[in-house]
Amino acid sequence: MLDRIKTEEVVYNLQVSIHTQVGMMKRALITGITGQDGSYLADLLLTQGYRVFGLVRRSSSGNVDRISHLSGTVEILSGDLLDQCSLMDAIAHAQPDEIYNLASQSYIPTSWTQPALTAEYTAIGVSRLLESIRRCKPDARFYQASSSEVFGQPDESPQTERTAFRPRNPYGVAKAYAHWMTVNYRQQYDLYACCGITYTHESPRRGSEFVFRKVTRAAAEIKLGLATGVKLGNLDAERDWCYAGDAVRAMWMMMQQEQADDYVIASGETHSVRELVECAFGCVDLDWEQYVSIDPTFYRPDESIKLIGKIDKIRHGLNWEPQYSFEHLVELMVDHDLKALHDRSL
Numbered sequence: 001m002l003d004r005i006k007t008e009e010v011v012y013n014l015q016v017s018i019h020t021q022v023g024m025m026k027r028a029l030i031t032g033i034t035g036q037d038g039s040y041l042a043d044l045l046l047t048q049g050y051r052v053f054g055l056v057r058r059s060s061s062g063n064v065d066r067i068s069h070l071s072g073t074v075e076i077l078s079g080d081l082l083d084q085c086s087l088m089d090a091i092a093h094a095q096p097d098e099i100y101n102l103a104s105q106s107y108i109p110t111s112w113t114q115p116a117l118t119a120e121y122t123a124i125g126v127s128r129l130l131e132s133i134r135r136c137k138p139d140a141r142f143y144q145a146s147s148s149e150v151f152g153q154p155d156e157s158p159q160t161e162r163t164a165f166r167p168r169n170p171y172g173v174a175k176a177y178a179h180w181m182t183v184n185y186r187q188q189y190d191l192y193a194c195c196g197i198t199y200t201h202e203s204p205r206r207g208s209e210f211v212f213r214k215v216t217r218a219a220a221e222i223k224l225g226l227a228t229g230v231k232l233g234n235l236d237a238e239r240d241w242c243y244a245g246d247a248v249r250a251m252w253m254m255m256q257q258e259q260a261d262d263y264v265i266a267s268g269e270t271h272s273v274r275e276l277v278e279c280a281f282g283c284v285d286l287d288w289e290q291y292v293s294i295d296p297t298f299y300r301p302d303e304s305i306k307l308i309g310k311i312d313k314i315r316h317g318l319n320w321e322p323q324y325s326f327e328h329l330v331e332l333m334v335d336h337d338l339k340a341l342h343d344r345s346l
């Protein structure tokens with residue numbers, strides 16, 4: 001495994017040095033650069049020698065915490081998936097070789113309370129982007145962030161690139177539309193357009209509304225005496241979790257191929273919320289049963305179907321696989337949360 005990682009690194013570094021030597025710095029435009037994945041992808045592309053542009057929508061508070069460390073190294077362009085002209089302007093300005101669409105309304109509960117807005121961002125926004133590419137820069141490569149939520153209530157487990165889509169929430173429906181529009185633009189207009197069907201992926205930059213982060217943060221807070229307990233939903237719910245840094249590496253690799261294609265990006269294994277809790281509290285030497293209580297309002301309507309990705313295609317086709325194990329990821333996040341909370345209290 002380490003040999004393979006080293007080989008990948010050598011290939012990356014070689015590409016960087018070749019691009020730099022012949023003055024061919026690649027240009028990439030990232031939508032959703034202020035999000036978890038966008039910020040990790042920007043980190044990766046900068047180390048690969050890219051000139052990176054990030055599309056950021058206007059907000060009164062300047063929501064750039066996740067990319068503050070990149071100040072001066074990425075070029076921020078103002079734009080919104082709701083606004084076709086702003087997308088065309090951004091593409092015309094950046095002249096990107098690669099466009100990564102990571103922007104979306106990405107929280108499932110909000111997709112039930114704001115289904116129309118979710119469709120505008122997550123579905124129609126992709127139509128706007130594809131049409132902007134077709135008109136302004138048809139030779140640019142395009143990555144669309146699909147989601148395992150397109151499978152919803154799947155016929156089979158694990159799921160592959162050929163598993164039928166049966167989304168069961170407005171977010172999944174919007175992602176299914178975006179996925180098929182991307183495939184259709186590839187077929188109809190011969191664009192290099194590909195979809196990564198990612199399963200849940202986590203990192204220290206993950207929003208605290210997601211259960212993985214909620215648990216690691218709670219373990220750190222309780223250890224530091226900042227909280228006395230945490231309420232969770234179904235501890236038997238299982239997820240296919242991987243590290244966001246691994247996921248963005250897969251996205252980048254998908255964009256370096258001869259032909260565009262769609263891939264499942266996952267860890268290929270599931271763990272229960274109970275395992276997550278045991279592991280996170282174990283990292284801080286606490287007995288989780290004394291601190292965790294169950295709140296049925298956090299239960300999801302149907303947890304019976306197992307969402308788990310089969311990663312044979314990307315493993316064999318692109319030589320990609322996750323480098324972070326589940327335990328390693330939990331440890332990384334608990335350590336990060338402990339340090340961040342400790343620093344904040346100084």
Ligand code: NAP
Binds near residue numbers: 033036102103107202
């Ligand atoms: P995230 O942290 O929620 O980030 C979403 C990004 O989209 C933010 O930068 C947000 O900007 C931007 N955005 C939202 N609406 C926009 C609009 N109308 N115009 C322009 N930008 C807009 O999401 P993530 O975890 O990085 O996920 C990246 C992508 O992968 C998303 O498409 C998500 O649906 C998909 N995905 C994620 C996972 C996962 O586990 N993380 C799994 C499957 C699929 P603001 O900062 O202004 O809000």
